[in-house]
Amino acid sequence: MTENKLRIFPAIDLIDGQAVRLYQGDYERKTVYNANPVDVARGFADAGARCLHVVDLDGARDGTTANFRTIEALAKLGGFYMEVGGGIRTEERIRQYLDCGVNRCVLGTIAVKDFDFTARMGQIYGDKIAVGVDTRNGYLAVSGWKELSEERGPDFCKRLTENGIRDVIYTDISRDGAERGTNLELYRELVKIPGLRVTASGGVGSVEELRTLRDMGAYAAILGKALYTGKLDLKEVMKEAWTC
Secondary structure, three states, rough: OOOOOOOOEEEEEEOOOOOEEEEEOEEEEEEEEEEEEEHHHHHHHHHOOOOEEEEEHHHHHOOOOOOOOOOHHHHHHHEEEOOOOOOOOOHHHHHHHHOOOOOOEEHHHHHHOHHHHHHHHHHHHHEEEEEEEEEEEEEEEEEEOEEEEEEHHHHHHHHHHOOOOOOEEEOOOOOOOOOOOOHHHHHHHOOOOOOEEEEOOOOOOOEEEEEEHHHHHOOHHHHOHHOOOOOOOOHHOOOOOOEE
């Protein structure tokens, strides 16, 4: 059996304090799955999960903290290694989340628009900082996936590692919420970048894909829509002896 370990992060995406999923990042194609995200997190914990990935979609779109109280309530549950992304564009916001019990902050738009700030935060906070690398057709997408950059995702990842950032959460937007499987070829390319720890996000929909990600050396995987629709059973997934 491989010695690689794959961390499993079930996801909770927030809009207006509710647990939702978007289709390929489209805010107009939203499905509300639960009005109480804390109940969702408790269900994940009961299934054996020890990691939690939370995205403030309101924050990602407009930079607000509309979901802060919900995120604070999730952090107070305890028992999770919890990472949060969405609208984190200042050191004040980073401190706000870390102080309320979040373990790691995921920088997205700001990492592309102010790379120096991101590198500096990585130097100050170390492994408490990760970067969300979201791409559409291979190019970086920012501001709630509404704007495209001219830089390719893998090239950006190389720049991150050269500046001391080793954790990336990489999403192929075309696979996100589409239930078409994840982009395994993309992750095979990314895991070859020296010093990079890759979390696969977007479209992961089977235990077989998780095994493949584990065996290729991916650091973690985020599970979203497949859990909410019942395509994946988190309790069965956790029986594979994944870790956090």
